[in-house]
Amino acid sequence: MSIQGRRDHIIEVAIKLFCKHGFHATGVDRIMREAKVSKKTLYNHFRSKDELILAALQQHDSVFRNEFMRDVEQLSNSPQGRVLAVFDAAEKWFSDQNFFGCMxxxxxxxxxxTNSPMRGVSKSFKxxxxxYIRSLCVDAGANNPETLANxxxxxxxxxxxxxxxxxTAVSAGVAKDVAAQLLVADLAAPGTTGTATD
Amino acid sequence: MSIQGRRDHIIEVAIKLFCKHGFHATGVDRIMREAKVSKKTLYNHFRSKDELILAALQQHDSVFRNEFMRDVEQLSNSPQGRVLAVFDAAEKWFSDQNFFGCMxxxxxxxxxxTNSPMRGVSKSFKxxxxxYIRSLCVDAGANNPETLANxxxxxxxxxxxxxxxxxTAVSAGVAKDVAAQLLVADLAAPGTTGTATD
DNA sequence: GTCAAAGGAAACAGATCGGTTTACTTAGAT
DNA sequence: ATCTAAGTAAACCGATCTGTTTCCTTTGAC
Incomplete structure (x- = not known):
């Protein structure tokens, strides 16, 4: 296996374990055992467990982003439908065997x-x-895309x-219903300027 | 200090540490040190760390429930106002120095x-x-209190x-705005029967 | 074929984990 | 005053934690 492939494999295993059992509860020993990699190799690729956690978060950010956006765009072709398709993609995500909430x-x-690098990655992911949601709202012709995205x-x-x-995944349907109401309300509303919450 | 008071004090310290640093990251040594209690006493009150975690969750459930409901009821006197006051109480909660999300x-x-007792406590808390939200919706004369509560x-x-x-606590305001829209929409809607999501 | 980089297995280090035990002290009810 | 229940501090247990090191094997480029 290539050197990069090995690194990615370690990260992939780490993501799975971190999602399922949490970060403090997942020891380096378990990651190396399940990734079938020696401890020396793991510490050759990552200087510390914290760096592995950060790498896992960043990798998951990238993978999730791509898969989620692809799902949304495949689930609907109309601009307004895509705003709601966010919640269909969410339902698919929730139904996965390996769904343990948002990493x-x-x-x-x-x-x-607050200054932890992990929190920084989380903030930027959100x-x-x-x-992304705002861009979907803009494409849908929303009058207040920022407020609607919030x-x-x-x-x-x-x-x-x-x-x-x-x-259960039913919460996705509840959210979608509300989203539909908010979307039609926005499209019927006058265009006042909204602001971001972050 | 009374025997019950000592037990409650340990739980109180444990809640604070669990909220701030998480459960696996908080060792019993640290809890006993900050509660100024010997390890023997701690294990005299709780058979294991897991039992202490459970006791902390249950205690927090009770304390939070009472404080939150009191806040809501103090923030508004009208039935419909109280539905929205949920989010004013939330804003107060988020603004607390010791807010680290929902325990x-x-x-x-x-x-x-899924069979973990901790998850059981979490489900029953939610x-x-x-x-509680449903009861506020009923009091407010909602046509579909269950759906609205969902x-x-x-x-x-x-x-x-x-x-x-x-x-930041601004998300409470965003949620309150949406809640207001949903409430007026429900009050104007025909009475179809909704269902719980759990 | 050779040589260096990388990997594997395992021992090791020092700290901390959850939990028990020992020996001694305190406080309260009788 | 005495006796018991509950407390303390600290040693101790075996396991596990993150991280390092040693020694030996594999592999790939030249």
Whole structure:
């Protein structure tokens, strides 16, 4: 296996374990055992467990972003339909066998220090999601895309956590219903300027 | 100090540490040190760390429930105002120096086993919140209190997580705006029967 | 074929983990 | 005053934690 492929494999295994068991509960020994890699190799690729966590978060950001956007765009072709398709993509995500909530929410629960690099990655991930939703709102012709994106992002977040705790994907449908109401309300509304929440 | 008071004091310290640093990251040594209690005493009150975690969750459930409901009821006197006051109480909560997100969301991120007692406590906490919101909706004369409660609970959850990640309380205001729209829409709607999401 | 870089297995280090035990002290009810 | 229940401090247990080191094998470029 190539050197980069090995590194990616370690990260992939780490992501799975971090999502399932959390960050402090997942030891380096377990990651190397399940990745079938020696400890020396792991520490040759990552200077510390914290750096591996950061690399895992960044990789997950990239992978999730691509898969999620692809799903949304495949689920609907109309601009307004895509705004709502966010919640269909969410439902698919929640239904996955390996859904354990949002990795970026989970990491923030274990690292409360505001200056922690993990929190920085989480914030930027959520901002990326918000920008994506906003772009969908703009494409849909929203009068207040920023405000609408704030609202939809909140629904999205709530649906994730609710699905995680209750172990069902139905929250995605609830969120989608609200999203549809908010979208039609916005399209009928006068164009006042909204602001971002972050 | 009374025997019950000592037990409560340990739990209180444990809650603070679990919220701030997470569950796996908080060792019993640190809890006993900060509670100024010997290890023998701690294990005299709790058979294991897991039992202490459970006791902390249950205690937090009770304390939070009472404080939150009191806040909501103090923030508004009208039935419809109280539905929205949920988000004013949330804003107050998010603004607290010691706000580190929802303890019940955080614990689920560290214990993914569906049969874990921690997850059971989390589910029942969220169900309690949902029932409270529903009762407020009923009092407000909602046509579809169950559906409306599903929607408002989702917004509530989203506001919590967003406040936790971004470190600001503005998400409460966003959620409140949406809640107001949903409430007026419900009051103007025909009475179809909704269902719970859990 | 040779040589260097990388990997594997395992021992090792020092700290911390959850949890038990020992020996001694305190406080309260009788 | 006495006796018991509960407390403390600290040693101790085996396991696990992150991270390093040693020694030996593999592999790929030249």
């Amino acid at each position: 970026f929410v989970n990491v923030v629960g274990e690292y409360s220090d 901002k990326m999601i918000w920008r 609202q939809l992002a909140l629904l999205f977040e709530g649906a994730i956590v609710t699905a995680q705790i209750n172990g | 019940f969301v955080n614990v689920v991120g560290e214990y993914s086993d 169900k309690m919140i949902w029932r 929607q408002l609970a989702l917004l509530f959850e989203g506001a919590i997580v967003t406040a936790q990640i971004n470190g």
